[in-house]
Amino acid sequence: MLEQETNPTISKSTGLPRKRFYRARAHSNPLNIGCGFGGLLISLSTLFPEVLMIGMELRDKVTEYVKERILALRVSNPGQYQNISVVRTNSMKYIPNYFEKGQLTKMFFLFPDPHFKEKNHRRRVISPHLLDEYAYVLGVGGIIYTITDVEELGDWMRSCLENHPMFEALTKEELEADPVVKLLSSATEEGQKVARNGGQTFQAVFRRIVPTS
Amino acid sequence: MEEKQIEEKETNRNVEVAPALIAVHPNQNSVAVAIGSDLRVYDLLGDCAVSLPDDSSPPFHKDSIRAIRYGANGKLFVSAGDDKVVKIWSAESWKCISAVCSEKRVSAVAISNDGQHVCFADKFGVVWVVDLRDINGNQAVVDKKAAPLLAHYCSIITSLEFSPDGQFIISADRDFKIRVTVFPKGPLDGAHEIQSFCLGHTEFVSCLDFVCTVDYPQGYLVSGSGDSTVRLWDIISGSLLDTCEVGAKDI
Numbered sequence: 001m002l003e004q005e006t007n008p009t010i011s012k013s014t015g016l017p018r019k020r021f022y023r024a025r026a027h028s029n030p031l032n033i034g035c036g037f038g039g040l041l042i043s044l045s046t047l048f049p050e051v052l053m054i055g056m057e058l059r060d061k062v063t064e065y066v067k068e069r070i071l072a073l074r075v076s077n078p079g080q081y082q083n084i085s086v087v088r089t090n091s092m093k094y095i096p097n098y099f100e101k102g103q104l105t106k107m108f109f110l111f112p113d114p115h116f117k118e119k120n121h122r123r124r125v126i127s128p129h130l131l132d133e134y135a136y137v138l139g140v141g142g143i144i145y146t147i148t149d150v151e152e153l154g155d156w157m158r159s160c161l162e163n164h165p166m167f168e169a170l171t172k173e174e175l176e177a178d179p180v181v182k183l184l185s186s187a188t189e190e191g192q193k194v195a196r197n198g199g200q201t202f203q204a205v206f207r208r209i210v211p212t213s
Numbered sequence: 214m215e216e217k218q219i220e221e222k223e224t225n226r227n228v229e230v231a232p233a234l235i236a237v238h239p240n241q242n243s244v245a246v247a248i249g250s251d252l253r254v255y256d257l258l259g260d261c262a263v264s265l266p267d268d269s270s271p272p273f274h275k276d277s278i279r280a281i282r283y284g285a286n287g288k289l290f291v292s293a294g295d296d297k298v299v300k301i302w303s304a305e306s307w308k309c310i311s312a313v314c315s316e317k318r319v320s321a322v323a324i325s326n327d328g329q330h331v332c333f334a335d336k337f338g339v340v341w342v343v344d345l346r347d348i349n350g351n352q353a354v355v356d357k358k359a360a361p362l363l364a365h366y367c368s369i370i371t372s373l374e375f376s377p378d379g380q381f382i383i384s385a386d387r388d389f390k391i392r393v394t395v396f397p398k399g400p401l402d403g404a405h406e407i408q409s410f411c412l413g414h415t416e417f418v419s420c421l422d423f424v425c426t427v428d429y430p431q432g433y434l435v436s437g438s439g440d441s442t443v444r445l446w447d448i449i450s451g452s453l454l455d456t457c458e459v460g461a462k463d464i
């Protein structure tokens with residue numbers, strides 16, 4: 001696991017499908033440190049024990065926190081939580097360094113930084129250009145899950161995905177049938193906080209498709 | 214002393230001199246040289262200097278030229294740089310046939326092999342494309358609008374190349390990466406399908422080119438880098454085929 005963290009070149013495929021998480025910098029609130037991250041990663045670990053999952057996080061302290069949390073769970077639950085890990089990286093710059101073409105089956109973008117100023121919109125983790133790279137590492141049929149409590153960002157992410165030729169929206173039936181969708185708001189610390197405060201969340205869940213030429 | 218330099222930063226950009234650039238016509242009809250904001254062309258067939266009338270607005274480049282190229286079919290020439298104007302010239306009449314405004318300074322340019330599209334990269338890492346299909350050389354200068362084609366997130370693109378068969382556009386950046394993207398039939402809607410990444414350089418990638426042989430006409434990609442290596446790639450798979458160390462060696 002340490003090797004994976006320090007070696008930025010493409011990791012060899014283990015033959016197991018992988019999921020990948022991205023947690024951008026949440027709109028900064030210093031009181032949030034210690035509120036607990038890695039919620040969804042940890043929930044999914046036991047739900048899909050045969051699938052490898054990795055969390056990618058920009059912040060040192062948060063990465064350390066999640067790492068410690070996973071290590072503690074492995075000790076208290078022998079044999080479990082071996083399929084999840086976290087790495088500190090700028091995934092927006094280095095996604096193709098970590099994953100081969102079509103390697104991922106799912107990607108998660110949970111409560112990312114809204115970057116409200118228009119001149120910073122290009123720094124948003126979901127953007128028309130970055131979707132090209134996510135489409136590259138996601139296998140055909142793979143799914144991208146996004147959730148936010150900021151309506152404007154929710155509209156933006158949905159619009160970027162709708163306009164991208166390599167993604168199509170899941171139908172209402174497909175969303176209801178997917179066990180992971182419910183976890184987006186219930187298993188994440190941010191999602192639970194929003195629910196407690198009676199706020200709304202905005203989801204956009206899309207499938208990677210072959211573009212119609 | 215330092216304060217004075219900061220105040221004069223806007224007006225005294227010539228403190229840093231842009232590297233001189235040279236480009237050769239594919240049939241060796243002419244040679245073009247860019248020195249600072251000055252563009253000079255020498256006609257090798259006629260053995261004389263070419264004067265470049267520029268009726269576009271603004272005429273001539275006002276700031277350092279950062280990229281110049283001839284198109285593979287020998288009909289077009291492009292110059293662009295810090296004045297944020299991409300100028301497209303006829304490489305036969307040497308008239309400036311089109312000027313395209315860029316939001317940011319331009320770091321690299323490429324012309325599709327069929328001469329129908331010009332691409333340029335700006336300092337934000339966005340590659341733009343211009344459609345030239347409705348231009349003929351006899352028109353007055355046409356101002357064209359560019360559409361975004363693809364982007365390298367927060368990175369400066371150092372080199373742009375079309376593959377010899379025109380199927381792919383290759384972009385290299387300062388973050389050691391080379392991206393191979395399918396160049397679509399309708400590029401104005403963007404190039405979204407990434408074919409591969411050529412990863413392996415350990416420093417900024419400075420230049421790209423293709424070498425074609427009789428046995429392999431689709432060509433191999435060659436790249437140079439700040440890591441003192443030249444590398445050979447298969448662009449379909451992104452595989453590194455060979456590495457050549459060109460750093461100084463102790464004898």
